[in-house]
Amino acid sequence: MNDPFDIIVIGAGPAGISAALEADHHGATVCLLDEQASAGGQIYRNVSQSTSARTKVLGPDYLEGGKMVRDLEQSGVVHRTGVTVWKVGQDGSVAYSKEETAAQIKGRHIIIANGATERPTPLPGWTKAGAMTVGAAQILMKSAGIVPTDAVLIGSGPLLYLVAQQLVSAGAPPKAVIETQTKKDLLGATRHLVPALKGWKQLAKGLQLIAAIRMAGVPRFTAATNIAIHGEDKVDRVSFDANGKSHSIQTTSALLHQGVVPNTQITRSIGLKHVYNAQQHCFHPVTDAFGQSSNSVFSIAGDGAGIGGAKVAALSGKISALNAVCQIGIIPRGICETRAAPLLKKRSSELAIRPFLDAAYPPPTDVLRPADDTIICRCEEVTAGDIRRFASLGCKGPNQAKSFGRPGMGPCQGRYCGLTVTQILAHETNQSHDAVGAYRIRAPLKPITLKELASLETPKEPETAT
Amino acid sequence: MNPKSNSITTETIIIGGGLHGLSTALHLAMRGMTVVVLEKDRVGRHASSANAGGVRRLGRALPEVPLSVASADIWQNMTDLVDDDCGFVSSFQVKLADTQTHMDQLRERAKQVRAIGFEHEEIIDQQTLRDLVPAVSKDCIGALAVTGDGYANPFQTVRAFYTKCIELGVVIHQGSGVENISRVADDWSVRTAHHTITARNIVNCSGAWGGKIAAMLGDHLPIDARAPMLMITEKMPHFMDGVAGAQGIPLSFKQFPNGTVLIGGGNVGNAYLETNKTDLDYQGLALSAATARRYFPIMENAKIVRCWAGIEGFMPDNIPVIGKGRQDNVFHSFGYSAHGYQMAPICGKILSELIIDQGATLPIDAFDPARFRKNSRENGSESIAEFAS
Amino acid sequence: MFKLMEGEDVQDSVTFLFENQPVSATPGMSVAAALLAADVSIFRQTPVSQSARGPFCMMGACYDCLVFVDGMNVQACMTKVRDGMKVSRVPIINKDIET
Incomplete structure (x- = not known):
């Protein structure tokens, strides 16, 4: 194993990039590991290679990620792309593979910024070819410039509106948006509305999206139940009940979404403490305000620590990096806290809308x-x-x-x-x-070849007192 | 709580609800004895379910051979015992040699087994080996083989023994760790958080925790808890039957009917008896991966999906403790050193004979707990470190 | 079915083989995106029930888009297209193959 890095950051989404940049800014040696070929995470996926057509469809929020990626390229951060991290040791060692060759590095502090995955959306027929997540369809737009021609969007949450609007703008309006959200969900959420007004810009954006979908003539169904995806092998139809009637819509693309949940594979594998969040219906690792976990070698930044979205993630990345460089002695505690204070404040106002969103877009019981x-x-x-x-x-x-x-x-x-x-x-x-509890997670965090695992074998070091 | 309502009297208490505890309970109940099993976690929680499922006579320490051979007969007719085949697939086990030295060692081994009167282990040449295991490396020049050995499903086995025990009236308390053991007149009294159980006989089948229970019964037996590690691949097209080990290096290698390949063989991680936790040693796993690849080149690009470990007790001489304790009506059966799975059916029977008939029908002197007492006779058992079961 | 989004124009392309048939794709695309764009929606059959599957998450998490690329079982969504690469469906498990 080579000399340790001061900081290893896992994941190059908004949290990971801003953590790496902040740590680099303070003079720490930083290695940023990411599974994708270019930085941005899923939210800013492929942003540095975006075409003008994609940029137009995906909108200004997507482009915001471009600046972050350019800053990263200019920085001293060692950015390793296309790597699969498959083991994180409690001592700060990280094993990964790139192009079928394994390597191992060590960090004095590890910032885990591995983001979220879409919540499982089990419903009848969700395994058929042609059923995919709404996020997957958006990744296809970002990374390949392709769109489903006859999509039906199913589920709940702001991403449903965003992708429906993006499909409209890409010249492939969806055949329908089928929402599980009920009037009761929305009414119940109004008690969180006053604090959420701090996030009025986001609320306004959401309303604009809904208006754009309506303008495009995309049928929208709410409080849908008994949703099922049909087809021999491939999807050919979606059925559901709404407005007291049964409906059936032909489609080859059923896109599913019920919000996102923290990706806890790495944090579980290290044995960090996790807790169930009843509002977000998911587990997340236990962290303090700085993202520090139950093991002082590890911080978690971004959606992996609890869902907050891209802006919150970028702020959390910075906050975690400040704490990390302080912890390894690069900056004193006082400076860390002074610099973190405005970031913490800003993050708390960005988070103001969350309780409203969590209450307004709950996963329905038959999905849970x-x-x-x-x-x-x-x-x-x-x-x-x-x-x-x-x-x-x-x-x-x-x-x-x-x-x-x-x-x-x-x-x-x-x-x-x-x-x-x-x-x-x-x-x-x-x-x-x-x-x-949850499944016990152990390395390899992703399936790896025997050849890759065997490459970990190194000559035994001389015995030392243990 | 009223202690009286939680007082139980029975003929035999078994501490430990692993496969050996359940098998002992089953054989005792079959002969009409009343039995209570106390399990601190849940039945088969540790080595009994987290093992490779090898059903193997091949390569056993010589004192184990008669027991293992008798157990193999029970495995062949497992349904007669527990109404379930326990997923047993009878095929073959081979121990591979890729150097002349290893081949010579295997020949010597075959001779030793013959010398004590058993014929099941036989040397096969390179061509026979390739016919049997086409995926084996071209460097393998032969093997020691046993036909009729194979593998079974550990979890299914635990469940079948558990179900049969219940059917025969065995009382099994799970989540009931032993807090105290005391002598009450001629009986033993065991206290758990929920019950006090009194019985004439007490059997220690506590696996890796066997040393701790033995100490409560006045026997000090040296046991070491370790965590034999296993890994499993994604599903692959069928390429082999049987189970392969290797001479001179830890390996246990088999493909299940569902296509996954299990690699184990004795590299161990750390075990923590207090918390039930295990740590994997990835250097050890890397070594297992390298070994599997060396003997089975087809595995080069096979993907490992999961790695795990169970907690097992190892004795210094790698053979179990089976026999009477120092005090009256105390029996031990633990420390199987990672090869107890195949022997569980027969060892349960042996324990039932020791308890009911005061003597076993198979030779068990080599396993006598007394061998670890200071100034006891020289321990002459020849053990082969084998962790393949 | 998938199509290029409005205004997206393709300058150069690479060609790879899927089940021995040529498929062209834009450089930088994943194998999964390229196959979807070429109207291939069934990527594999499950080892458990031989039921049809295609890409689900497109971010390397679900393992439903597994294909053989040059003899290796890989996630199509995490593998970039290359000129001349040989892509095929994973052989159905539990049927004997020659070894």
């Missing part, structure tokens, strides 16, 4: 705990009913569930079923989500 015959583990094709059956046989937690019927044991390593398994078991066994 689907009907018995719905597949919840896509890899091993385990259904919600299977999990309930395991519970009736005495299964109390997700790790035990694995031995009952293999959920979470396929190549995605539980990323798209973990939360659902926890939700179902918590309900069936009448335990709290925290008591039920």
Whole structure:
């Protein structure tokens, strides 16, 4: 292993880039590891290679990421692209692979900025070819300039409106937007409206998006239930109930979204403390205001620490970097706190809208705990009913569930079923989500070849006192 | 709480609800004895379910051979015992040699097994090996083989033994760690957080925790807790039957019917008895990966999906403790040193014989706990460190 | 079905083989995007029930877009197209192959 870096940042989205830049600014040696070929994360994916057509469709918020990426290129940050991090050790060692070759580096402090994944959206037919997440469709716009010609958007949350509007503007208006949000959700959220007014710009943007979708003549259904995706192998139709009627819409692209949840694979694998957030219906690692986790070597910045969005992520990245460079002795605590104070203040006003959004766009119960015959583990094709059956046989937690019927044991390593398994078991066994817990995550964080794993083998170092 | 309502009297208490505890309970119950099993976590939580599932006579320490051979007969007819085949696939096990020295060692081993009267291990040449295991490296020049060995599903096995025990009236308390053991007249009294159980006999089947329980019973037995590590690949097209090990280097390698390939073989991580946690040693896993690749070139680009470890107890001589304790009506059966899975069916029977008939029908002198007492007879058992079960 | 977004023009292209048929794509595209653009929606069949799957997350998390690229099982959404690369569907598991 070479000389350690002062700071290793994992993930080059807004949190990771701004953390790396801030740490670099204070003279720390920084290595930024990212899985994509260019910086930006999913939100600013491929921003440095965007074409004029894409820029027009994706809008000014997307372009904002461009400046960050240019600053990164000008900085002293060592930016390694196209790398898959597959092991993070409690001592700050990070093993990764790039083009099938493994390497290991060490950092004095690690900032985990691995963002979010879309919440699992299990419903009948969601595994069929042609069903994908709304985020996936947006990634196809950003990275390849392609759009689905007959999309139907299904679910809940601001991203649904954004992508619907972007599809309109890209010349591929969706055939329908089917929302699970009910009037009751919206009414319930109004008690969070006053604090949310601080984020009035975001609220106004949301209303503009809805207006643009309506103007384009895209049919919008709300309080939809019994949503199912149909087709032999490929998607050919979506059915649902809304306004007291049953509907059926032909489509080859069913796009699903129920908000995003922290990606906890790395933070779980290090054994950091996590807690269930009942407002956001997900687990997140426990952190202090600076993003520091239960192990002082690790901070978590951005959506990986709890969902806040891109602007919050960029601020959190800076805050975590200040704390990190302070912790390893580059700047004194006083300077760290002085510099962080305005950032913390700004972040808290950016976060003001969150309770409103969380309450207004809740995942419906049948997405959190689907009907018995719905597949919840896509890899091993385990259904919600299977999990309930395991519970009736005495299964109390997700790790035990694995031995009952293999959920979470396929190549995605539980990323798209973990939360659902926890939700179902918590309900069936009448335990709290925290008591039920989550899958135990261990390296490799992503499947790696034997060749890559074998490359970790190094000659034994001389014995030292332990 | 009223202690009286939580007082239980039975004939035998078994501490430890792993496969050995369940098997012992099953054999005792089959002969009409009343049994209570106390399990601190849940049945089969540790090594009993987190093992590679190898059902192997091949390469056993010589004192284990008669037991292992008898157990193999039970495995072949497992349904007769527990109404479930436990996922047992009877095929073959091979131990590979890729140098002449290793081949010579295997020949010597085959001779030793023959010398004690058993014929199941046989040397096969390179061509026979390739016919049997086409994916094996061209560098392998032969192997020691046993046909009829194979592998089973550890979790299914635990569940089948558990279900059969319940059917036969065994009482199993899970989440019931032992807090105190005391002598009450001629009986043993065991206290857990929920119950006080009194019985004439007490059996220690506590696996990696066996040393701790033994100490509570006045026996000081040297056991070391370690975490044998396993890894599994994504599903691959079918390329082999049977199970492969290697001479001179830890390896246990098999492909399941669902296409996944399991690689284990003895590299260990750290085990923490207080918290039930294990740490993986990635240098050890890297070594296992390198070994699997060396013997099976097809694995070069195979993807590892998961790595894990279970907690197991190892004795200094790598063979278990089976026999009576120092005090009356105390029996031990633990420390199987990562190869106890295959032997669980027969060892449960042996324990039932020790308890009911005061003697076993198979030779168990080599496993006597007394071998670790100071000034005891020289320990003559020849052990081969094998962690493949 | 997918199409290029309005105003997106393609200058150069690379050609790769999918199931031995040539597919052209824009440089920088992922194999997943290129196949979707070429109207391929079924990428593989699951080992468990042989049911059809295509890309789901497009960000390397779900492993539903697995394909064989030059003999390796990889995520199509995380692999960039290259001229002459050979892409095929993953062979169905549990059927014997020659070793």
